[in-house]
Amino acid sequence: MRVLGIETTCDETAASVVHCDDEGRGTIMSNAVLSQIAEHAAYGGVVPEIAARAHLDMLDLVVARAMVDAQCDFTKLDGVAVAAGPGLIGGVIVGLTTAKAIAMVSERPLLAVNHLEAHALTARLTDAVEFPYCLLLASGGHTQILAVLGVGEYVRLGTTLDDAMGEAFDKVGKLLGLPYPGGPNVEQQALRGNPYRFTFPRPMLGRTNPDFSLSGLKTAVRTEAESAAPLSDDDVADVCAGFQAAIVDVVGDRVSVGLSRFRERFGEPTALVIAGGVAANKAIRATLERRAADAGLKLIAPPGYLCTDNGAMIAWAGIERLRLGLVDDLGTSPRARWPLQELSA
The missing domain is CATH 3.30.420.40 (ATPase, nucleotide binding domain)
Structure with missing residues (x-):
């Protein structure tokens, strides 16, 4: 199983391809992250409008880099995972729209991942925690x-x-x-x-x-x-x-x-x-x-590098959900707020 993960909820534009073998072990095939620290430094914090514009300008290039680094094309993917919230809504919209386009054109399932769930499941990617x-x-x-x-x-x-x-x-x-x-x-x-x-x-x-x-x-x-x-x-x-x-x-x-x-x-x-x-x-x-x-x-x-925002954790959470048959339709909406308690398997 091979999934592309896209992360744009705050000030990192990130994409990653993660592979999962038949034993459930994950391997990060690529992990491209473009930080926006320089753009926000003058303001002492993240400016949502600047973040959204930077995601819009750079996401296609970051996704392309992740696919090249993984030596993979969209036809070899089993799914497209994206952080659909919670986060700054402008950035979430950019990531989710891009993921929907890739999923639709490549005819692959869309996996709308909760950003917090991705953090919660990262230890299963790195350490196979039960x-x-x-x-x-x-x-x-x-x-x-x-x-x-x-x-x-x-x-x-x-x-x-x-x-x-x-x-x-x-x-x-x-x-x-x-x-x-x-x-x-x-x-x-x-x-x-x-x-x-x-x-x-x-x-x-x-x-x-x-x-x-x-x-x-x-x-x-x-x-x-x-x-x-x-x-x-x-x-x-x-x-x-x-x-x-x-x-x-x-x-x-x-x-x-x-x-x-x-x-x-x-x-x-x-x-x-x-x-x-x-x-x-x-x-x-x-x-x-x-x-x-x-x-x-x-x-x-x-x-x-897997504690800060990244595409690998999104891809892995997508794999975890895809293995259970939990896929989303192209009408999925971006969410600025999305408590973990609202998730269900």
Whole structure:
């Protein structure tokens, strides 16, 4: 089985061809990603209109590159998968329209994939993780702890009550004058900072429900930064280190509670999995490795290039659904919002 995956929900224009053998093992045959960081850097965040125009200009070329790299043509595909949401609606429309055209002309099935489901299933592509497993999905737009019971079967155990984790990292980076995207730059600054100089709150720590709340932490960072202004390079590094230390403590605690809630409802998970852009943060990975080991589990963290938005995860989610006969018609609509709980196999 060979599927083309297209991803245009935010600021990466991506396409990939993934092959699945008879044993269910996936192989990434190509993975073309064109980042729009330079286009959005001047604004300190993603501008939806600019993102949609960039997808429109570049998607055909990115798809062509993915097909050439895979040494594949459309007649050799078994399906065309595309992220049909959730995301910035302009970009989603570009990707879905392109995928529909390819599917129609090549007479291949269309697979309208939920972007969050693609993140949730990536560990099955990279590590062949068996269901059910506990997932921390942490990105710029989403922070959730999920029970992944099967394809199309997701139970949300916890979520953020305000800011997503990646959003908090990016906003702190912008507040401190760091280049866009803020998350990776905050992590880099934290490596040389003193995490004990500034004392930041650990919201929701010790609560019995595995939810997150990060807006108060973000406000505390702003207050400390304004009190210490003008900030030196060392001040910025120390603020970043203190902020990241607080996030790490919160993540460890919330995931431990999430694992307990998982066991109460569904029994023993096969693994603890982390996915989404924040999964690339090494400090967060390290604390989750310890928490997983304490729980007698293995932490599965896909490589960094599969944690950020990419076409390979879309193609793999398409394969998972195609294997179950879950295909979509050409009337499928793009969706800016699409909770995982609305999916069904």
